[in-house]
Every structure is written in C-alpha cells, then in structure tokens.
Amino acid sequence: MELLAETVEAVRVVGDHLVGRQGTEPAPAVTLADALEVFTALDDPASALLRERLTRLRPGAGWLEDELASRVPADGEWWVCDATDGAVQYLHGMPHWAVTATLVRDGEPVLAVVHAPRVGATYAAELGGGAVLDGRAMAPARRELSAAVAATSQPPLVAQDPVALRRAGESLSAVLPWVLAVRNLGPTALQVAQVGSGHLSLFWEYGSDAGNLLPGALIAREAGARVTDARGGRWTPAADSFVAAAPSLHGDLLAVLREIE
Template identity: 50%
Template sequence: MLKSVIDIVETLATGIRAPERPPTSLGEFAEAFSAIDDPLSASLRAALTGIRPDVGWVDEFEDLPGGEVWVVDALDGAVQFIQGLPQYCVSVTLVRDGEAELAVLHSPWLGETYAARRGEGARRNGTLIEPSRKASLTAAAAAAGQPPFVTKQPGVAEAAGRSLTAILGEVAAVRNLGPTSWQVADVAAGRLDLFWQYGRDATNLVGASLIAREAGAVVTTADGAPWTPSAGSFLAAAPGLHAAAVEILRQAE
C-alpha cells in the first residue's frame, strides 16, 4: 500500500501552483490558501478512500482518535507556499490507535519524497536513509519550530525562547526550514542533525516521527521521555547527539 500512497501524493501534487504574488491581508491569505488546499485535500481524500474505504479521516490540528485514520496536510508549510517560498510539502500518514503505520512526505519543488512503513526503514526517492553520524554538537546543524497558533498554548513560546538561547551557544547553526514534518525527515536523512519543538503538534509530527525512527534517529520529548502525540515537546536527533541535546534542553527549562 505504501507504493500506492506515494503514487497518489506525487501525482496529485504535480499541479499545485503558488499565487502569482503574496497576499496583502489575512483575508487574502485565507482565500488563496483555501483555493489551493480545499481541492487538493478533496482529491487526496477521494484517492486514499479508494484504496482503504474503511479508514477514517483527520484534518490538520485535530486530536487523533482510536482506530485507523488518515492524517493529511495538503499544504504542510502553507505560509511559505503562499509567500512563494519553496519550503512546503504534501504530508500523508496512516495512523492506527495513535501510532503511525506509514508516512509519505512529498516536496514538489525539490522533486523528493520521504516515505516509511513501520518496521521497513525510511527512504528518500526509494533509497534508504540514515541520520548523521556526528558526535559533537559543536558541528551540528540544528533546526527548531513551533506549533501552529503557538500563542494558544500557554508557556510554549517562552519555553521555545529559552531553549533557543541555550542551543545557539552549543551548535554550529540553528535554522527554521519549515514545514515541521520535512525538517524532521531531514534529520532522518542526515541533512539536519537535530530538530526540537515545544508544544502539542500531533498531526504535524506523527508521520515525521515514524520516518525519523525508521531511519535510526532518536525521537523523544525535549527531556528525553518517549514521545507520544499528546506530548508537550519533541526532539529528533542523530544518535550521537541526542543525549547532549537533552541535557541542554533540560537545563533551559
């Protein structure tokens, strides 16, 4: 089934195009987003239902129910996309009882697809990937993010600020190369060495966490506990860097 999902995502993502110019108001942004996201989401839903009609559907930012559901974000990185920036992807995850079973991320701009199925490793464009082999944070390229509508989660923005201050002095560089899911997948592939985030963000992280784990990256909360979709923080790191990253983030808290 993973191959079928990859084919669906890559085919339907081919025709999406950003607006000719960025919107000048929130209303224009919402209109531009809906004009692209609504039909693409509908097409993805129809195609995925066609291969698994018994599976439910979860929209972005919703809680994950029990049973099997598709978690789909047709424009993961919508702000960048609407602004004419290349950092966006189409994200599809099959979740069973809160655990990702398969995940597909496709970047039309890069022509790349990350994909993983539980127990079968993670791949980019069909080739197995693995995380960085770095053992020192001083050489690390780190990335950070924040959940959508971060101000609705009290204390999260403040925790993000403290952690950024702490990490900046320990690594070679910190970037935000959104969308969140793609940054986590880039940790899985060794392009980035670690990614962290505070706040609950289940639908953006559940599929990417599978790709990271299947590639061999370490996925936990910021304090090193097992990550679950209800967790209030997230860390994905190369095995040789994870413990050091946890120690810095604990001190920042």
Template identity: 50%
Template sequence: MSDVQELLPTMAAAAEEVGALLLATPRPAPAADLAGYRRAFDALEAPAVAILHRRLDPLRPGTPWADEMETRLPESGEVWVVDAVDGAVQFLQHLPQFCVSLALVKDGEPVAAALHAPLLGETYLAAAGAGATRNGAAVAPSAKTDPQLAVVATSHPPFLGATQPEAAEPAGRALTAVLPAVAAVRNLGPTAWQLADTAAGRLDAFWEFGRDDANLLAGALIAREAGALVTDVRGRPWRAGAESVLVAGPGLHPALQGLLAPVSR
C-alpha cells in the same frame, strides 16, 4: 511485506499528484489580512484534498480523516492525518519550502508515511518495521557526536501565541540554550520535512516545544524507521499529544537533551 508497507506506492503517487498540481498552480499575491489568507488557502487546498480522497479512501474504506488544525486522534483504530499543503504559509508567501504530508495512524501511532517536496522532486516513505527511504534509497541519521559541529533546526506549532502561549517561553529559552552550543540553528519550513531531513542526516537534530501532532506524525515515523531517536526533550518516547519533541541521531541526542530538558516547563 506488511499490509501498511503495501500502502506506500499509492501514498507516494497521491502525494506526487498533489505536488504536480501545486507546481501548476499560480501563486496569488501574498494576502494582506487573515481573511484574504484564508480565502487563498481554501482555494489552494480544496482541489488538493480532493485528489487525496480519491487516492487514499479506497486504501482503507471508512477510515476517518483527522482535522489538520485541531488534530484529535482516536485511542484505537485508524485515522488519516493529511496536510495537502504542508508549508502553506511559505507557498502563499512565494517561498520554496513546502511539501505534501500523509500519515496513516493506528491506535495513536503513525504506521505509514509519505512526504513529497515537488520543487525538490523528492519523496520520503516509511512504514512501521520496514525502514525509511528517500526516492527509494534507505536513509540514516547523522553520525556526529560533537554538538559544536551540528546544524540543527527548530520550529513551532501554528499560531503558537494564540493557541499554546504556555509553550512560547520554553521555546525562547531553548534557543538561548542551544545557540552557543551548536554550529547553526535553522528553520527550514515544514516541520515534517525537517524531521525527515534529520532522519536522512541532512540536519543533525530537530526540536520543538508545543503540541503539534499533525505536523509531527509523518516525520516522526520516518525518523524512527531511519534509526534516529524520537523523544520529548526529557527523553521519553515521543507520542501524539506530547508537549515537546527532540529528534537526533544516537550520538547527538544526549547532548541536546541535556541542553533542552532544563528549559522545559
């Protein structure tokens, strides 16, 4: 067992403890303005982050934590990329799609990941070179080859119009290109969880335009370890800082890349 694989039980326990806290937390009325949303988010996040620090810091003493909204990864060394309430918008809107997302990143690459959805009672885990599981059972991507049978998903980075307006136009063109070619397009909440569900074949593919490292790193590792192809829309291996992502099983990936590559800027 590798040293990063040995981290997974504690990462899972940490994510599940935060999940239990979220289930026990009364949801406030949806905020009417940005200041109210920020207050509600901070009140929700602070106790969850405290649990994660208590659980994770002893695993890698001195390892820094990346800022969730402005994730900057060091070129070398390790860093925790953590989202205690991945899908906070949904949580605060009284929607069910949220999870806890944890990733340990080394030299710019995710090497250990844990995702926990408390309402589903499900936990995805992966470590570099050790495969991916959901609730202890190995997962694998869809074996479909016909896009017309595919249920695919997409999303966008937070506050896309304000932070990455250049990504909005290709995101719109992509939806126009993909909709006629597949059975259905969905957005099912936290980006990391959608990547993990693609890893497990629940979704047949996922794509996104824009830089979104904090929301992609954990799910990207789970998808890779499950055997999905994780690239940008031009087919290059996805890495932190990439301006797009495409995740699919080997049978569907070429067709979806053919649809998405022409609309990229």
C-alpha cells in the same frame, strides 16, 4: 509495501497539482483574511484530491478533518494528512512546502509519506520497514554537536500556550551557542524527516502539534534517529514537546534543553 508505494503515488499526484498552481511571486494578500482566502481556494481542491485517492486505497480508514489537530483518535485507522504543509512558504512562492500523508492505527503512525515536489524529495516509511528518501535507504549523519545544523519550529497555535511559547524562546537561546546553526526551514514534517536523512542533525519543538509531527516522527525513527519528548521520554501524539536527533547527538540536545525546564 504495496500500500506505501500507492500512497507515495497519490501524494505525488497532489504535489503535481499544487506545483502547477503555485506562482513564483508572493500572493497579493495584504491581511491575514486575504491570505486565508487565497490559500483556501488552492488548498481545498488539493485536499479533496488527496482524500479521494487515499480513501480509495484504504476505504475503512477514517479521515481526520483538521490537519492542525493536536490530538489523534486512540482507536481504529485514520488518515492524518496535509495537502499543503508549509502554507506560508507556498503562498510566498517559496519551494519549502510538502504534501504529507500518515496512516495512524490505534493512535500510532504506521505509514508516512512526506513529498516536497519543489525540493525534489520524497520521504517514506512503514512501521518496521525502515525509511527511504526517493526510494533509497537513509540514515542520520554522525556529527559533533558543534558541527550540527539544528532546526526548530512552533505549532500553529503556540501563541495560545504561554508555557510552550516561553520554552520556544528560551530553548532557541539555549541551543544556539552549542551548534553550527539553527534554522526553521518550513514544514515541520519535512524538517523532522531530514533528521532521518542526515540533512539536519537534530530538531526540537515545544507545544502540542500531533498532526504536523506524526509523519516525520515515523520516518526519522525508522531511519534510525532517536525520537522522544524533550525530557527523553517516549514521544506520543499527546506529548507537549518533541525531539528528533541523530543517536550521537540526542543526549547532548536533551542536556541543553534540560536547562530550561
């Protein structure tokens, strides 16, 4: 638990750093190149600070350079982190972004923190130790599907995967009639963690997105949510689909998604 507490502290320091640099108005970026330039100037120092702090905690762990990676190393310990998860929201002056840090051991997440400073929420979990929201134990909410608020997202490179792109569109049309609402609330990791705390009832996504899914997957699972692929199989970082849901809704969601396979 000491490592988890120290990781939470490191992530909060980076969150404070970024809060102090986020404007309330959208960044003046006309083109994608403009936006990337503005974001890089903000994200690079924050990423360096996060790496410095976490490397100090676990000197022997490797560092996955690309937080958008769809694959993670199968051997050894690695930090998989994103200093500004939710870059679009951050650049537009919105609150739904987060700092994430996940320690992966032999391809599996064993510790994860998702800190959303503007939302005022810090999710944390350690393998076998349960999950907490701001230090309090949490659990998924029990609701009927018709009363469920669902969430979904798309991997950053989904446009390059025609199968995932098709399934993303078809699954949205399939799920909408069955639930109270479907939302995309920004960072994937934060939304998956919110399934674990009951703020959302379920989340699904198509495409490879290991870097974004790892932290939320551990947090949601440790909180008691069901985490699988869209076929009900065991989710791994190499999977091409993802589902996290309250146990009472997991089977219902899989049944709806089965229609688009």
